Amino acid sequence: MSDIAELMDRFESVFGGPPTFAVRAPGRVNLIGEHTDYNDGFVFPAAIDYDVRIVGRPRDDGKVRLWSALFGRRAQFGLGADRRSLRAGWSNYVRGVAVILGGEEYPLRGMDAILDGSVPLSSGLSSSAALEVASCLAFECAGEFSIEPKRRALLCQRAEREFVGVQCGIMDQFISSLGRADHALMIDTRTLDFKAVPLPSSGVSIVIGNTNKPRGLVDSEYNRRRAECEAGVAAIRASAPHAAALRDVSMDLLDANRHVLSDVVYRRCRHVISENVRVLESVRALEAGDLTRFGRLMNESHDSLRDDYEVSCSELDAMVEAARAVIGVYGSRMTGAGFGGCTVSLVADEAVERFRESVGQEYQRRTGREAAFYACRASAGAERLL
Numbered sequence: 001m002s003d004i005a006e007l008m009d010r011f012e013s014v015f016g017g018p019p020t021f022a023v024r025a026p027g028r029v030n031l032i033g034e035h036t037d038y039n040d041g042f043v044f045p046a047a048i049d050y051d052v053r054i055v056g057r058p059r060d061d062g063k064v065r066l067w068s069a070l071f072g073r074r075a076q077f078g079l080g081a082d083r084r085s086l087r088a089g090w091s092n093y094v095r096g097v098a099v100i101l102g103g104e105e106y107p108l109r110g111m112d113a114i115l116d117g118s119v120p121l122s123s124g125l126s127s128s129a130a131l132e133v134a135s136c137l138a139f140e141c142a143g144e145f146s147i148e149p150k151r152r153a154l155l156c157q158r159a160e161r162e163f164v165g166v167q168c169g170i171m172d173q174f175i176s177s178l179g180r181a182d183h184a185l186m187i188d189t190r191t192l193d194f195k196a197v198p199l200p201s202s203g204v205s206i207v208i209g210n211t212n213k214p215r216g217l218v219d220s221e222y223n224r225r226r227a228e229c230e231a232g233v234a235a236i237r238a239s240a241p242h243a244a245a246l247r248d249v250s251m252d253l254l255d256a257n258r259h260v261l262s263d264v265v266y267r268r269c270r271h272v273i274s275e276n277v278r279v280l281e282s283v284r285a286l287e288a289g290d291l292t293r294f295g296r297l298m299n300e301s302h303d304s305l306r307d308d309y310e311v312s313c314s315e316l317d318a319m320v321e322a323a324r325a326v327i328g329v330y331g332s333r334m335t336g337a338g339f340g341g342c343t344v345s346l347v348a349d350e351a352v353e354r355f356r357e358s359v360g361q362e363y364q365r366r367t368g369r370e371a372a373f374y375a376c377r378a379s380a381g382a383e384r385l386l
């Protein structure tokens with residue numbers, strides 16, 4: 001990816017004259033707490049040092065003219081044009097944010113902008129949330145207004161849900177907007193309170209493994225899982241009216257209601273309830289420096305996503321199994337929505353090279369696919385650079 005100075009030069013050559021602002025917003029890796037955020041539960045992600053960058057300058061005619069350095073493509077739309085264009089692809093995320101901000105009566109201005117990104121696409125590292133949050137910040141710079149970071153996350157989540165059509169939770173936009181360098185955030189997705197927990201500064205690395213299996217059915221299956229969780233809560237509420245979301249359901253309450261739930265819905269609920277407990281325990285483990293316990297919880301999370309929630313796939317399972325066989329690996333699991341994308345592993349520093357080699361080889365032997373690995377650092381959330 002081009003750095004900001006290069007992007008500024010590109011801006012000059014594409015649009016003429018200098019840009020007036022530059023922003024970045026990061027992707028994320030979720031350490032644990034998967035498919036809990038739309039159940040009012042807990043998540044524990046970190047922003048990563050792979051991001052989306054936008055360099056731009058406001059316009060006064062209400063036009064948004066975009067150039068994607070990543071795709072080598074232009075796109076243009078007018079503020080107030082609130083229809084999603086099926087041909088627009090990546091620019092739909094920028095349009096979606098403009099539509100939501102316009103609906104909230106922020107003083108939007110048009111802009112010329114160049115976009116670039118280093119977050120691997122379709123890999124479960126939230127390139128779309130990074131693009132939404134970066135777009136929001138770019139509109140803030142162009143229109144000279146500013147949105148409080150939690151509110152920015154909520155508006156970008158609405159763009160994804162109402163405009164792009166995925167009924168996502170708040171995790172991705174939240175961590176992209178509020179991430180903190182060298183920390184993971186334990187987020188209570190009901191109250192939006194969060195706690196920044198320092199990641200170990202030495203001795204251990206967070207390694208992301210990309211299966212390079214494009215995520216197929218993810219949108220439709222995602223919305224279906226959400227509906228299954230809601231069906232579970234509705235059935236349980238008949239005998240426990242306080243249960244507004246799976247967050248309010250204990251394992252005992254779930255078991256007492258097993259007879260009113262289908263087997264599938266029961267297992268979906270069991271995943272979410274057990275995963276919430278694992279998030280809270282993993283935060284305690286990390287704070288106590290107990291990486292062995294943390295890794296074991298990561299492993300349990302993956303197994304529950306594979307068996308109860310059924311959002312893993314053979315490629316993710318193969319990579320996770322290969323990772324767990326490496327000495328020096330504390331734990332390994334899929335990260336993000338599933339059905340392809342990435343794994344996250346906690347690896348002793350001295351084992352990282354061995355990890356890449358051995359997991360890469362074993363993964364290729366089992367799946368015929370080439371893996372990619374990223375050693376990442378927890379980065380700050382969205383910020384203005386110019």
Ligand code: GLA
Nearest residue numbers: 034035168169170171336337
């Ligand atoms: C996607 C969604 C998030 C979250 C994860 C699964 O990344 O955007 O809101 O639900 O899947 O944990």
